[in-house]
Each structure stands twice: as C-alpha cells, then as structure tokens.
Amino acid sequence: MNEGRCIKCGSCMRACPVLNDLEGRSFPGPRTVAVDAPRFPERYSIGTDALMCTMCHACEWACPSSITITRSMAKLREGLVSTAAPLPGHRRMKENVKRFGRTVEGDFEGWKENGKKTLYFPGCIGLGRQPEMVAAVSHLLDSIGIEHDISSKAMCCGSPLLKIGANEEAEELRHRNMMVFSAYDLVITSCPGCTYQLREHYGINVRHLVELLSDRTFTSSAEGRWALQVPCHLKRGLSPWAAEDMVDTLVKAGVDLVRLKEEDSCCGGGGGLLSGFPETSMSMARSKAEVYVRAGVRGVITACPFCSLNLRKAGIEVLDVSQALSWKE
Amino acid sequence: MRRALVVGMGASGLLAAALLARNGWKVTAVGRGTPASAMSTGCVRGNLSTGCLKHVMSIFQAAGMPLVGGDRTGATNIGTRYDCSLSPEPSTWAQGERPKSVTVLGLDGHPSLRPMLAASLLNGWGHRAEGRKMKMKMIVPMESSPSSFFRSDDAIEHLVDEVQQCSGETVLLPALFTLQDHRRWNELERRSGRKVMEAITPLGEPGLRFVQVLEAGAVQAGVELWGGRKVTALKTRGNNIEAAVVQGGLDTRSVETDAVLMASGGPLVDGTLLRGTMEDPFNTFRMASGLTIGNGYAHAHGRLLAKDGTIMENVFGAGDCLSIPKRKYGQGLSQALNDAWNVVRDMEGV
Numbered sequence: 001m002n003e004g005r006c007i008k009c010g011s012c013m014r015a016c017p018v019l020n021d022l023e024g025r026s027f028p029g030p031r032t033v034a035v036d037a038p039r040f041p042e043r044y045s046i047g048t049d050a051l052m053c054t055m056c057h058a059c060e061w062a063c064p065s066s067i068t069i070t071r072s073m074a075k076l077r078e079g080l081v082s083t084a085a086p087l088p089g090h091r092r093m094k095e096n097v098k099r100f101g102r103t104v105e106g107d108f109e110g111w112k113e114n115g116k117k118t119l120y121f122p123g124c125i126g127l128g129r130q131p132e133m134v135a136a137v138s139h140l141l142d143s144i145g146i147e148h149d150i151s152s153k154a155m156c157c158g159s160p161l162l163k164i165g166a167n168e169e170a171e172e173l174r175h176r177n178m179m180v181f182s183a184y185d186l187v188i189t190s191c192p193g194c195t196y197q198l199r200e201h202y203g204i205n206v207r208h209l210v211e212l213l214s215d216r217t218f219t220s221s222a223e224g225r226w227a228l229q230v231p232c233h234l235k236r237g238l239s240p241w242a243a244e245d246m247v248d249t250l251v252k253a254g255v256d257l258v259r260l261k262e263e264d265s266c267c268g269g270g271g272g273l274l275s276g277f278p279e280t281s282m283s284m285a286r287s288k289a290e291v292y293v294r295a296g297v298r299g300v301i302t303a304c305p306f307c308s309l310n311l312r313k314a315g316i317e318v319l320d321v322s323q324a325l326s327w328k329e
Numbered sequence: 330m331r332r333a334l335v336v337g338m339g340a341s342g343l344l345a346a347a348l349l350a351r352n353g354w355k356v357t358a359v360g361r362g363t364p365a366s367a368m369s370t371g372c373v374r375g376n377l378s379t380g381c382l383k384h385v386m387s388i389f390q391a392a393g394m395p396l397v398g399g400d401r402t403g404a405t406n407i408g409t410r411y412d413c414s415l416s417p418e419p420s421t422w423a424q425g426e427r428p429k430s431v432t433v434l435g436l437d438g439h440p441s442l443r444p445m446l447a448a449s450l451l452n453g454w455g456h457r458a459e460g461r462k463m464k465m466k467m468i469v470p471m472e473s474s475p476s477s478f479f480r481s482d483d484a485i486e487h488l489v490d491e492v493q494q495c496s497g498e499t500v501l502l503p504a505l506f507t508l509q510d511h512r513r514w515n516e517l518e519r520r521s522g523r524k525v526m527e528a529i530t531p532l533g534e535p536g537l538r539f540v541q542v543l544e545a546g547a548v549q550a551g552v553e554l555w556g557g558r559k560v561t562a563l564k565t566r567g568n569n570i571e572a573a574v575v576q577g578g579l580d581t582r583s584v585e586t587d588a589v590l591m592a593s594g595g596p597l598v599d600g601t602l603l604r605g606t607m608e609d610p611f612n613t614f615r616m617a618s619g620l621t622i623g624n625g626y627a628h629a630h631g632r633l634l635a636k637d638g639t640i641m642e643n644v645f646g647a648g649d650c651l652s653i654p655k656r657k658y659g660q661g662l663s664q665a666l667n668d669a670w671n672v673v674r675d676m677e678g679v
Contacts, residue, residue, distance in 0.1 A: 005599075007597060009363065009368055009532060010472070010532055011362075011363035011367075011368070013472045013473065013474070014474045014533070014537070015363075019470070019472060019473050020473050020474055020476075020477035021477070022467060022477075025467070025468055025469075025470050025473070028472070029470075029472040029473075031472070032472070061361065061362070061556075061557045062362065062363050063362055063363070064362040064363045064364070064365075064368075064597065064598040064599055065362070065598075065599050066361070066362060066559075066599050196579070199579055200579065235557075235578075236557060236578060237578055237579070238578045238579055238580065239577060239578040239579060239580030240555070240556070240557050240558060240577040240578060240580075241577060241580055241582060242578075242580065261509060287480070290481075
C-alpha cells in the first residue's frame with residue numbers, strides 16, 4: 001500500500017461523509033483509520049472503527065497523493081475477523097448467507113431459467129427487498145431485446161462479506177457463482193456494489209444496467225422534478241463515465257432533473273454501515289433527505305438498491321433508473 | 330473545432346480551460362485529487378494582470394461569491410496579519426477600514442480558529458481584541474470540517490445568538506460556510522447587527538470554495554470536466570501529442586486532441602514525480618536542471634520541451650508543474666492564474 005505518501009493535508013477528512021455527520025462523530029476518520037494506523041500500529045487501536053466507513057471512495061478521490069484509502073480500509077477489514085467481535089447486524093448477515101446464500105431472505109418468484117446466454121444478476125437487496133425494481137429491470141431488458149435468465153442458483157456476490165472480514169465465505173460464494181456464470185456470455189447487474197465485485201474479484205464480463213443504456217433513446221413517465229442520488233460505487237468505484245452516461249440517458253428521456261452539488265455524496269447505505277451502525281446510516285440518509293426536500297423535488301432517481309433502500313427509509317420517494325425509463329419503439 | 334486536453338483541475342487548469350472554451354475550443358479537463366489551490370486560503374497575494382483580474386472577478390461574481398480587490402488585509406485563523414490583493418468580501422478590510430474592536434469567536438474544542446491565541450496576536454499588531462469560545466451542543470471532533478456543524482437552521486440560530494453576545498464591534502469567525510451557504514455571511518451580519526469576518530484559513534472551506542467557483546466557471550464556458558480521473562499515458566508523434574489515455578474507477582478511455590495543456594501541479598499534489606529529484610511521470614518531457622523546490626517542466630514560450638530539448642509543438646504548461654527559478658512564498662495562486670491567462674494567448678497561435 002502507499003500510505004507513506006500522506007502529506008497531512010486533511011483533504012480526506014474534509015471529504016468524509018461519515019466523519020462530517022452528526023451521528024458519525026465516533027468514527028476516527030479515514031486518515032487515522034486507513035493511513036496512520038497501518039503505518040503505526042503501536043499507536044492506534046482500530047478495532048471495529050474501520051467498520052464505520054461506507055467505502056464511498058470520497059476520501060480516495062480527495063487525496064492529492066493518490067493513496068488508495070478505500071483499498072487500505074478493505075484490507076483492514078479483512079484482518080478484523082480475528083481481532084474483533086462482529087456487530088449484531090453483521091453477524092445476522094453472515095448467518096443469512098450461510099442459510100440462504102444471500103444476505104437477506106426473500107420470497108422472490110420471478111426466476112427465469114430458460115438457458116439464455118445473458119444473465120441478469122439482481123443481487124441480494126434487489127431479490128430480497130426490491131422485487132419491483134428487479135421486475136422493472138427485467139422488463140426494460142426485454143423491451144430493448146436483451147433476452148436473459150434470472151438464476152435462482154446465483155448467490156450473494158460476496159462484496160458485503162469481504163467488507164466484514166468474512167473472506168473464506170466470500171471465496172466459497174465466488175466458486176459457486178462462477179459455476180453458474182460459466183453458462184453465460186454476459187452478466188448484467190443493477191447494483192454497483194455487485195458490479196464492482198464481479199469485475200474486480202471475479203474478472204468476468206459484467207455490465208451495470210446503466211452501461212447498456214447510453215446508446216439508446218428512452219422515454220420517461222417520471223412526472224415532476226427529480227434529483228439524483230448518484231451511487232458512490234457507480235461513480236467513484238466503477239466508472240465516472242458510467243455515472244455521467246446515466247444522467248445523459250435520463251435527460252434525453254425527458255426527465256426534469258435538478259442537479260445538486262450533494263447528489264453524489266454518500267447516503268450512508270453502503271459498506272455495511274446500514275446493518276452495522278443503523279443510527280449513523282439513518283442520520284446520513286436524513287441529511288440527504290433534507291437537501292432534497294429543500295430543493296423542492298418530488299424524489300430522487302438512482303441506480304443502486306442500497307441507496308434506494310436507505311433514502312426510502314428517510315422518507316424520500318426513490319425511483320431506480322429502470323423504473324424511470326421506458327423503451328421508445 | 331480545435332480540441333484541447335487540459336491535464337489538471339486546479340486554479341491554472343480550470344481558468345485556462347474556461348478561457349479556451351470561451352474562445353471556441355472543445356475542451357476536456359482531466360484531474361484527480363484535491364489541488365493545491367483547494368488547500369490555499371482562497372485569497373490571492375500577488376498581483377494579477379489587468380485582463381486576468383477582470384476575468385477572474387467576473388467568474389466569482391457569476392458564482393455568487395464576489396471577490397474584493399486592492400490593498401486588502403485580514404486576520405488568519407491563528408491571528409496573524411495577512412495582506413493580499415484579492416479575497417472574498419467577509420475575509421478582509423480595505424486600507425483605513427480596520428476594525429476598531431474585535432471579538433475572536435472560536436468553536437470550543439475545535440482547532441479551526443484558536444480564539445485566545447488569535448486575540449493575543451491581534452492585540453500584538455494593534456487591535457483591541459478578545460477571545461471567546463462558542464459553546465457547542467455536541468462533541469466536535471478535531472478532524473471534522475467546521476462547516477459540518479452549521480448546516481441546519483437551528484445551528485445558525487445558535488450562531489446568531491453567540492455573535493450577539495460578543496462585545497467587539499467586529500466578530501472574527503472560523504471559515505464556516507461552503508460555497509452554497511456563502512450567503513449566510515450576510516444573513517449573520519443582518520441578524521446580529523455586527524460586522525462579521527471570516528478568518529483567513531488554509532486547508533479548509535475557503536480553498537475548496539475557490540476551486541468550486543473556477544469549476545463552475547469552466548462548466549459555464551462549456552468545458553467537459555473529467556473529475557476523479559487521471560491521464561495515465563500520452564500518445565506522441567514526433568513533437569506532437571495526439572491522444573491521451575485516461576483512467577477513472579475501473580474504466581479507461583482514450584481521448585484525441587489537437588493541443589495539450591499541462592497544469593498538473595507540483596509534487597505536493599502528485600503532479601510532477603518526486604524520486605530524489607523531480608521527474609516527469611509521463612517520461613516524455615524535459616525537467617529543468619539545477620533547481621530544487623522550484624523545479625518542474627522546462628519550458629519556452631509557454632511550451633514544454635521534449636526530453637531531447639526540442640520544443641514540443643502542441644504541448645503547453647501553466648502553474649505549479651512548471652519550473653520557476655525564483656519561486657516566492659505565497660505567490661502560487663497568482664502565478665497559476667496569470668500563467669493560465671498568458672498560456673491561452675500562446676495556444677491561440679497553434
């Protein structure tokens with residue numbers, strides 16, 4: 001790692017959405033946790049502090065010295081399993097994966113297992129919490145002529161497990177999933193976290209839905225003025241171009257978009273914060289909700305099931321990009 | 330349409346990008362990380378050339394944070410005197426308008442403005458000053474930005490109360506407000522009936538605001554901003570650069586161009602490489618020799634040199650990445666802005 005390049009400018013801390021939230025004050029911040037602690041282990045006791053990071057990459061973007069802070073944070077978390085007792089929410093997540101292969105239980109019934117060459121991989125939160133979003137994505141894919149399966153055999157991508165130090169479990173999931181994926185030429189996702197995991201750790205041909213939309217023209221039935229919740233793992237994790245393409249697609253479809261400076265700041269839904277530190281996560285979502293209410297928009301459009309879940313809890317109307325668009329014949 | 334690739338999104342890159350776009354170029358600006366200008370005080374100490382000054386002021390006016398120019402003086406967040414030629418309105422006073430009495434109002438437990446130290450130093454350079462700690466309703470960790478405490482209307486009410494209880498005719502506050510909340514300064518003055526000033530503060534909101542305004546100016550002029558992205562390779566043909574490879578997240582794109590402006594900053598911000606001596610991360614351009622801290626790209630008539638010492642035909646440079654034989658302390662921002670203004674003239678000759 002490259003923590004030794006730190007010039008102590010504090011840019012990472014000014015950029016951190018957790019540290020600068022009123023309920024996130026017990027987080028020591030990205031510099032202490034991921035830059036100083038790995039270099040001076042005798043001076044710091046990090047424990048579960050690293051788990052308060054939402055892995056939103058804002059610190060990494062702000063760092064003038066290109067320190068890979070989010071990667072350092074992930075590495076610290078990998079080492080946590082032996083040193084720290086898991087948080088109740090994280091333990092529940094692990095148990096769920098053991099029992100159903102996914103982080104949340106659900107009664108999804110829309111499986112499509114017809115031997116197509118493309119797989120739509122909705123991910124745990126989509127299948128377990130947002131079946132209507134999964135249906136919208138599937139419908140949109142059908143309408144643009146992408147025939148696809150939704151496989152009941154595909155399990156959690158493993159991303160949330162890596163973030164709580166459950167590496168062995170994540171590796172086992174990867175093996176099981178790779179057997180499923182081997183039957184397909186392309187995997188399509190609707191969760192930026194899954195996409196990042198499949199691209200970075202599985203090395204397979206995977207596209208987030210928004211990456212398939214940019215060369216097509218859609219219409220939208222989303223009435224009123226909408227703002228954006230640009231997902232951290234889409235913009236700063238996967239590709240800033242993909243995030244910009246999503247905006248262009250929505251504008252071309254005629255959505256009345258209000259662009260806000262805060263649109264790409266973290267909602268608190270990622271990195272295991274939602275399950276591990278629900279109060280901090282909710283406070284961050286509420287701060288974002290206040291921004292949207294003040295802007296006078298009807299709701300927000302996003303492309304991440306975690307953002308959807310967390311902002312809805314804070315009382316904001318949320319549309320997934322698949323629910324905001326219809327294919328123009 | 331002539332295409333320009335600007336490498337670096339600090340003060341020089343953003344201003345030059347805006348000027349080029351206004352002159353009809355199709356401009357893509359690529360940059361990652363906090364630039365040195367965003368760590369500055371957001372005040373300009375050196376003098377800007379007349380045309381440059383006029384243009385910079387119009388960009389700040391349009392963004393809702395007008396700057397005031399001339400012989401300005403302010404107090405820093407540790408109470409030292411700071412003279413400059415350009416600053417946001419609440420940060421400085423004009424000659425002959427120095428405050429009669431000052432209360433320095435810091436946040437209790439937060440290092441953004443040290444009220445007792447600052448008051449004692451202010452007294453040292455002839456002010457009648459006293460320090461006061463603002464009681465906070467929550468614990469304020471040293472690492473967090475003071476702006477994060479003053480987002481809600483409740484917090485502003487508390488601030489108005491605290492300012493009203495100050496005995497000084499002028500109240501010096503930490504740099505509390507983001508660009509979006511900059512109008513709060515007027516609100517505070519109106520409601521408290523005091524003259525309210527922002528301490529001149531590096532590594533905080535003022536520098537961030539400065540760069541955000543320049544970003545807004547570039548967008549307004551039609552520049553395509555590729556923030557959070559880094560140029561990782563340049564495609565050269567003879568003494569021309571034809572294309573660049575840009576990386577962002579896990580994604581990579583290639584961009585073709587007719588001209589390149591290197592405004593990538595010094596080694597502090599990961600612009601020029603520092604490996605004992607200063608090096609060009611692209612291994613393409615010549616570095617000046619015989620300089621230490623003022624080192625950077627060798628240049629002639631605004632253009633960079635190839636490694637063999639010949640002049641690059643379509644590669645220009647501005648700001649901290651250039652070698653400056655006589656670099657003066659505190660002049661980085663004015664140099665970056667003047668460079669941007671001048672290099673656009675050089676580029677128009679392409």
